[in-house]
Amino acid sequence: MRKSADNSCVRLRAGYALCLASTLFVVFTGCKSSSSGGEGQSVELNGAGSTFVYPVMSRWTSAFSNAHSNVRINYQSIGSGGGVQQVKNGTVDFGASDAALNDDQLNGMKPTIQIPESAGPVCITYSLPGLDKPMQLSSDAIAGIFLGKITSWHDPLLVKDNPGVNLPNTKILVSHRTDGSGTTNAFTTYLAAVSPEWQQKVGVGNSVDWPVGIGGKGSEGVTAQVRQTPGAIGYVELTFAQQNKLPVAAVKNLSGKYVLPDTASTTAAIAAFTDQLSKDPRTPIVNAPASAPDAYPISTLTFLIIPKDGPDVAKRTALRNFVQYVITDGQAAAATLNYAPLPEGVKSYDRQQLQQMTAAGQPLP
CATH class of the missing domain: 3.40.190.10 (Periplasmic binding protein-like II)
Structure with missing residues (x-):
């Protein structure tokens, strides 16, 4: 009888240990997934720049935040020049400009990508x-x-x-x-x-x-x-x-x-200007x-100005996802506010640019 009871206790302790280990594994992997991908974390993105794009930017930021309750996007309509300067100073996560940055301007900033996001x-x-x-x-x-x-x-x-x-x-x-x-x-x-x-x-x-x-x-x-x-x-x-x-x-x-x-x-x-834009969207x-x-x-493309790298994985991931929304589903919203949708060639260019975004020097998840 004693041996049988001892065996039962051993089995009980082993089962308890296995259950505890499984629970810790779930908790650990869940936390790891959250920290690496940014899902579920509260994220605040700040942008500034073009007044020209403000009506559709308001629509985009509202729609994206409604679909992603953990992401809040603030955009200040201060003019393209101000937005570019704030990107240069590192005080915002992205800027918006109706004028593409030329090579001299880009050389005077930290590595930056610019993405055509609408036209009007x-x-x-x-x-x-x-x-x-x-x-x-x-x-x-x-x-x-x-x-x-x-x-x-x-x-x-x-x-x-x-x-x-x-x-x-x-x-x-x-x-x-x-x-x-x-x-x-x-x-x-x-x-x-x-x-x-x-x-x-x-x-x-x-x-x-x-x-x-x-x-x-x-x-x-x-x-x-x-x-x-x-x-x-x-x-x-x-x-x-x-x-x-x-x-x-x-x-x-x-x-x-x-x-x-x-x-x-x-x-x-x-x-x-399809041919020229396929070679250089700044045309x-x-x-x-x-x-x-x-x-x-008197038509113009407008651009998002985005640092290539940043320290926060969650913010960078949310920003990339927001820009992906802008150049895909967001184009339909733009059309209702008198902005012309981007042609496929320009959207393809945008997707290639987004792949350059990193966080702390590492590719985004």
Whole structure:
């Protein structure tokens, strides 16, 4: 009897030890999985930059956080220049810019990748109460206005662009951005492409020495100035104009057609530069050739600016997953807010760039 009881105790202790070992294994492997992959951990991502992309960025960050309750994304709409500077300073996890970084800018930063994430039109918006259809503007008219050479809405060149329209003899007030702005870069890239005088006197940049006009901070500031001032004209992202019930001009392209800014006309602009974009997604898509009659001539790609490496595996993994969402399912959301979806060639480039992301020098899980 004694031997039988001893055997029972041994079996009981062995079973208990096996159970305890199994429990510890489950706990250990569960913790290991959580720490390496970032799933279930509370993660906060901070981004800053483009006001142009702010409407769709708000949609993206909200949708992604709703689907991933452990991830919170904060985005500050401070202008492309500010976003790039914050990436350079290491104070944000990602930036957004409507102007791609050139080689000199990239060389002045820690290793960085830039990912095209959407495209949209830079709109010419204005305040002319009483007009019942959109203004039509040629490249000569736009350059003349922003150079300060055309000062009245009844200028002969504007009358020529708008036959049969009773234009008022109202003074033109130009509104432009004061902050470092990728929208400004895209707009001045267009002006330099269509006007040798603009190229020589002003040039291209996130900030330029404007020949005329008053400044506003962000697309919000320019929109407010145009809305409040009869005779004003400025350049903003389409959603800002629509939300403020401001008209936008149809701009004459190289085919001679006046084209309104929208998703379809921006998509046509992208398509006109397919070959160039497949080689370098930083290629400007302004002033599409005459072979693209439906292209809106002041279109731009926008970019996410992301450090290649960072110390936190969970944050880096969440950031990669967010960007993957942006360039895939997020493109449908972008289209509802007047941003053109990325062509497959550009999305393929984006996926290759994402593979370069690391944490503490190691590939992401």
